[in-house]
Amino acid sequence: MKKLIILTIIILASVGLKAQNAAPKFTVTPSDIDALTENVTIVFDVTGSAVEGVTDIYIWAWGEGLNPAEMLLCYDEGSPSWGSISKNAKLDPVAGEPNKRILKLPKTVTRAGTTVTFNNVAELFGVGDTPGKIKKFGFLLRSQDGSKQTPGDMATSVTLLPLEFEASYFRTFPAKVSNKDVVTAYLNLNLLESSEDQKLKIAGKIKASISLLTTNGTKILTTELMSTTYTAQGEYAVSFLPEKLGTFPTGTSISNVAKCQLVFSGEVYEQGGTAQLVNTKTFEFEFQQYE
């Protein structure tokens, strides 16, 4: 009985800790941006996060693969330092919304004694002349002294649309698509990720299973093992029109579909001649709102 009580306390404590350290919600406008997109607005909702109730909330952001990685708003000169974040990184309040903060571009600040205007994400990370270098950035929200912070490790991140075409393990065409458009998903096994089952490299008969989901992640319908075609670029492709993917359950329709998940599968023959099915990870993308 004592063990059971202790176990319950531990579980409740861990759930409680997790709830206190929830990642902030955020909205990027326009919904899809590249490194050079201007007039970008990011609204953060800190409800339930570690910085809820903090008056002055700062953003600490870093660009994947950059050196230095930190956003220029985070430090005034020299090198970025967690212990002395610049006042430029303080997010603006949203009138009438105590749990919301906003970061709006263009943003004009004084940096190292000079007035600087950041017009886009590339300029925010100091790569305005080489914008192709930034493809994704992560961020956390924190108090000025850093004693309170939301989760790091890319728990909250923004992926930018590519400025140049780069072959990738998975992509869709069009890159951003609504649920009323024809979608083609591509898998490039020549770029198989190290975390994947390496047997996929020798797999044949590649097929795709596609699921349509609601905003909260509930699966509406799944179509299993659709045939793929092999393209001149060495990719496996599957095309579909979400509305025609299958029969929608009663009470649901294409208007309920917000996300899509795909898993590719291939057959690998073992020494005895029996076929083994190997799967990729689940790829997920969100549908856009187009008119």
Next chain:
Amino acid sequence: MKKILSILAISFLVFACMPDEIPPIGEKTDYKPMLAGTWNLVKFEQTDADAESKGFPAFATTKDLTNVFASHPYTDFSITFNADGTFTASKGTSYMQMLTSGNWLLNDLEYPSAIVLKNGSTTQTVSLGSLADVIVGKLQLKEERKQSDTGKVKIKYSYSLTKN
């Protein structure tokens, strides 16, 4: 006499410099009767507008969707514009997303740039490609998908049709 000659010379120069009247260049083209008839879809393409603006390679910019669904080819689609202003469209097995019947009109009779299809309260406007090709029995229709919050064109669809 010298004065008369001078006046004559000036008058000659003034009248010589007046612009000629522009002669008529032919009747205005009435495109409506030229569009009347049945048009069959021969090609259906999808373009990623962002990829196009960034100069991505062709395979990452435009995709030919004509036969992308083997059992539902877009070539099954045809549309008939009747001279009385009505239209009927036959989707066949294709997944074409177009009104199937109603009325059609040009957005501008003299300089049309779009065909407006109407069925009750539903309206579908499809842009026209080059009208010069209509004379030789070719028609290009275009549609665009725009981002709701910015109005930016994100996806373009192009339908190439030939007349029966």
